[in-house]
Amino acid sequence: MDRLRLFIMVGVLFMLPVKLWSQSNPEEENGGKWRPIQVSFFYPLCTNGFEASSCANNLSISFIEGRSRSVNGLALAGCVNTVKADSRGLLVSGILNAVHGTMSGVQLAGLVNIAGTASRGIQLAGLVNVARDFSGLQLAGLVNVAHTVRGVQLAGLINVADSSDFPIGFINLIKNGEMGIAVSYNELGTTMLTFQSGGRYTYGIVGIGYNHYLRGQQPFIAGGGIGARINCTNWLRLSCELTSTNLLPAKASLDRLMVANFSLFPAFRLLPHLELFGGPRLSYASANHDCRNVLPSYSLWRRLGPSRIQQLHLGFQAGVQYII
Incomplete structure (x- = not known):
């Protein structure tokens, strides 16, 4: 019990200066609050608290789960990264990267990557990549799924798309193929x-x-x-x-x-x-x-x-x- 209290106190002391420093930057980005750095254990135990989903970050470090409105830089998570709007830069997680808006950059996940419309860059996942309109490279251990792909889909088993000129996999279910x-x-x-x-x-x-x-x-x-x-x-x-x-x-x-x-x-x-x-x-x-x-x-x-x-x-x- 004493060790648990010590762990919580150290976590609070570690996050407090980052919280105070980020609050000193009231600048808004795309209608959301701007917080240059976020440190998180899991939502809402993070420097942005319950406002995490409405904050834009340049750097997000999450031991378990991290949430942001947008990321322009780097997001690291032990398990899950969730971005409610757009992401520009590098997202790395042990399990899942999910970008509901546009992804521009690199998604690297142990299991699953998800990106929204008009995304571009690289999706690298141990199991599955999912995107809407995607330009670049989808590389998955099992399955790639997208609507329109301008680039290469490389999967260990199956590629699925409405349109994809360069699918590389044993089975490629391309609507216009x-x-x-x-x-x-x-x-x-x-x-x-x-x-x-x-x-x-x-x-x-x-x-x-x-x-x-x-x-x-x-x-x-x-x-x-x-x-x-x-x-x-x-x-x-x-x-x-x-x-x-x-x-x-x-x-x-x-x-x-x-x-x-x-x-x-x-x-x-x-x-x-x-x-x-x-x-x-x-x-x-x-x-x-x-x-x-x-x-x-x-x-x-x-x-x-x-x-x-x-x-x-x-x-x-x-x-x-x-x-x-």
């Missing part, structure tokens, strides 16, 4: 069914396949990757893809067969919703001896181990895509 279902065949004897989704220039790839050389073994394969395309004419475009495939189930197949590919091929639009594609690819394959019959006999480089074969070879990929 493109989605398609493709069937392809390659030099390893694998037929793949893939779902491709993205914007005008970049797209994601996820799929499942069957290898006819592995009959009698586990023949099913899962794959994913990213691609980029250059639109040459209404009927021709050039696609570049980085993909990886592995046998299923994944845990049991990591030591059996893994293939990483770099593909470059033209795609020809035969009908409004039908596209034919095909071209060369450079493949790195790692397989145990049970799967050695899948690998082609020719190679650019090969290493034979006691239980594994690794090689680099040139191959091909060809198929057809139905554009949804």
Whole structure:
């Protein structure tokens, strides 16, 4: 009990001079009160008290939660930063940064970033970024969500937007973008069914396949990757893809067969919703001896181990895509 009282007294003494100094600056900014510095444990235990949501700050330091009307500078929070209007500068929090107005600068959060209309800069979150109209870079461990994006969306799993030219993720749900279902065949004897989704220039790839050389073994394969395309004419475009495939189930197949590919091929639009594609690819394959019959006999480089074969070879990929 004595330690708790001592902690509270130290906190009050620490915040008192900042409170008195900030009150000596009655200047108002955008209709709100201006407080250059705010120190907070959590609302309303802070130097701005119950007025925190109506105060503009240049520096906000919060051990748990910090609230401001606007930030023009730096806001640090152990858990949550909440800005009721606009933010210009750097926001860093362990869990959440939420800006209800315009964000201009950088949001760095352990879990979630939220920004309002006409925001620009960088959103970096461990899980999710959310914005309305955003210009810059959205980088999230799982999901990016926005209305209009002028820049790049990079997510570990899904990008969602009404308009985004450069989404980079396995699944990209872009309202004004493109989605398609493709069937392809390659030099390893694998037929793949893939779902491709993205914007005008970049797209994601996820799929499942069957290898006819592995009959009698586990023949099913899962794959994913990213691609980029250059639109040459209404009927021709050039696609570049980085993909990886592995046998299923994944845990049991990591030591059996893994293939990483770099593909470059033209795609020809035969009908409004039908596209034919095909071209060369450079493949790195790692397989145990049970799967050695899948690998082609020719190679650019090969290493034979006691239980594994690794090689680099040139191959091909060809198929057809139905554009949804």
